[in-house]
Amino acid sequence: MSESPKSLRELLELLQQEKQLLSFNREHALEPDLSAAAQAGQNIGETSPALMFNNLQGYPGKRIVLNTVSSWPNYALSMGLPKESSQQQIYQEVLRRWSDSPWELQEKTEQPPFMDNIIEGDDINLFELIPLFRGNERDGAPYITKGAFISRDISEPNNDDKENVSIYRVQAKGKNLLSAQFVPGHDCARHLSIAEERGENLKVAIAIGVPPALSVAACSPLPYEESEFKLAAALQDSPFEVYKSEHTGLNLPWSAEYIIEGEIIAGEREHEGPFGEFTGFYCGNRKMPLFKVTRVMHRDQPVFENLHLARPMSESDYIMAFNNGVAMHQELKTNFPGIKAVNALNCYGLVTIISIDQNMGGIAKSAALRAMTTAPGLISAKTVIMVDDDVDPFDMYQVMWAMSCNMNPQFDVSLINGLPSVGLDPASVPTGITAKMVIDACRPTAPDLRGNSKPKEDIVHPTGTGEWEQKLTAMIKAL
């Protein structure tokens, strides 16, 4: 294991060394080339590289990187792990760091590199400063899709724990105007509500091109009084470097490529969308808050990092891969210490697969019901599949084996109607309400002794298989 990259540039250098980055120096048009290339990369599969465009038609000196963390090797490298790490190995390391590593900020006073270029007032034109481009063909405008959106509770302006960082879709609406998708129930929506109650605008910032651990932390379901910057510190296993903005009072990631600062206008909403979402559909046309931009800062030769959303697996699925699962695991482990891993990477956990060492019959089903009431499970976990602890919930062949051979729909499927779901779930009726289902694919355990798929009566690997596996892997590598 090596150190986790502390900036986007460190990550790009590492990806280059590890042959997980392709660079394009010939000129490319922004549409349709960039999104087509990103989608093609994702079609190639689970080991695809990042794509760096160094020569953009009409934007001299600017660069775009896509698919930065859009494969398992790139995810592993972004966490300082070997690129061959399995999903289960990455999951266990994220779980360990979340629990055991210090959640610590490092406030730097040295001027950050993004302050080398500062643009304010009437000089701001987002379409000129950032090489914005359309993602999916029916998107209503260019979107910023991998910006870390920062806000804080104005009733406690000095409380770093009540600062929030999230990644949301952000529509470019004008030279100095953006949209803000502040999802009801999320911390940023609460920050806006507090400001609107006082009749005040809410100061906000978007950081683009941030350390990879912050992108992961920003997509994690943390309680209101926990800081995503501090979780990023735990995930990268070192203090997270921030710079306090005198313009907005917000902490800014010290190594960011771009910083966009301004305020959300209190009491106003405006039509937004459409936008191709992680579900694979265009959805979420609503009236959203407006973000008036008052200052833009960027590094020399800035890198605009964006992500391409599509039907899974796309980059948002990779960034979110372990967050909801680890957060559910943290809540579940007190009551269900037998839980080994939670795979909530399918559409943010709409299908969740949990492995458990079940010490008596019925425990697995109980754990599934509890998973539906964890903070992340409340609006996801539409289907929860339970498997035994010797089944890797990240290995679909193993999960399908358990479903095929251990599950009898007469006894092992339970439906509960009328539960909450994420509003972007296209199957929810009405929007935001769904039935949920438990599929218990564990072997029946005493006193429930139905059927023939009993523990310890199935085929186990021959003695010495583990040693042979290591030997063969080494020999294959040396071929």
Added chain:
Amino acid sequence: MTQCVRCGKQNAEVMTEASDKSWILYSCPDCRYAWRTTEVVENRTREQFPKAFQWTDETMKSFTDFPRITTRKNKQ
């Protein structure tokens, strides 16, 4: 002013153009649709823009607030 590809109003404005003049980027202040003149033809021409994605004033009015607006409390 230029006709908006999505809502058909005549108010679209130039946001910026390429340093080498190879494209112009427009945005509509009414429906906020934006497009570059080098995009696929469906995205830059009113006639070929898909009907299912066209917007009218009624379309925009039909959307709901997200999140809802919090009422200002009167100062004591």
